[in-house]
Amino acid sequence: MAAEIKENEKMVIAAFDFDGTIIKRDSLPLFILFAASFQQLLLGSIRMSPFLLLLKLKLIPNARAKERLLGIFFAGLHLNEFNLLSERFISRIEKMVNPLALEKIKWHQQMQHEVVIISASAENWIRPWAKKNGIDIVLATRLQVTDDLVTGKLLSENCLGIEKVNRLLDKYPRREDYILYAYGDSNGDKELLELADHAFYRCF
Template identity: 25%
Template sequence: MQTTSSPPAGLEPQTGIAPPMPPSAATPEPLPGAMPESPVSGPAGVAFFDFDGTLIHGDSLPMFVGEVIGRRRAALALADAIRSALHRHVRGRGPGCDFPGSVKAIYLKRTLRGLPVADALAAAERMVPRVRWHQPMLDVLKEHRRQGRRVVIATGALDLYMPALLRGLEVDDLLATGMEVVDGRLTGRLSTANCVRLDKADRVTGWIAGHGPVAATWGYGNHPSDLPMLALMHKGEVVRIRRRSNRR
């Protein structure tokens, strides 16, 4: 029996962007002390983007699990994972480093354990047309590329499905949460740290150290989970996706 923790598929830069869903408003908000220029002004460097709630609407993980076991079962499993994590944390036995991490660990183990990798990759392909892209931030990403900057996606989403969702975007690298694979099947356990909050900041710090020197860094994420990453940037922007009201 052999265990591998490498992502199941590579990510190659390609051209074009998947068609976005109907537009919504976004308000990137500079962190305290950020410079007032446009978020895409300045010298060549690297732009780091969160994925869920920044480049797309909502959370991609329940969508993926829904493609694997069905949407209704996925919703029920998530509710049950939240209850289980709450009970375990009350007793000081949560499997994650914090409550959200425990929910994720329980959810993944109960829904993905034993799943063949081939089935996971097929579910990822089924996700592609369902993703609701956030056009304003896609435009920001494209502008960074136009100005010759590298683009890195740093996300807590799983490395199983992210390459399929990013296909067609000009992305240079992907920092995501890895799933453990044994004999071609998922064990339900993570093979990397959960790439959120402080762990995401550590992954980004390591990437910069390994790919430097870097002239300047830009970061885009949502509040509060991405604040540790954004604090590392020369320019960090908090993204809040707001739906437009249908009322006139």
């Protein structure tokens, strides 16, 4: 009973990973498949192959491989066009949403909890879906834009591992003032799950 009273007195935050948790797959390659032409996919796959091998061998960090991938397919694209693609991508996301995750999100919203998405994917293609589903806070990887053109570089740290904790605490610094629920599916969510009062790994 004491735990219930304590929780009722505090703000409650429900932090959801996106890829593999809210949706069943990784959204980055799916966004590329959605946005790129067949010729771009063919040439891009050839150019990306050495970096994927280095990543698999753990000779380069995930962030560097991600920058290479984004650069190959999107460097030089106008931000408005990139964001328009992100808006249209909602229809693909909705086909991949885990119904159990969506049910849990709706439950938290009904309980007046603050629902937050924390993801290593780019915030550009997460925000439209999040907004449609009543989620205002998206803490995700930010992409660098110069002269309104996507560069392919990351503006922020890749929002993975400890960076998920950093971003959450930057947004909500007084950890003692809220109860944290966290939902994730991979090692990239480990630190966030460890921070939580209620941690859910591959379950809801």
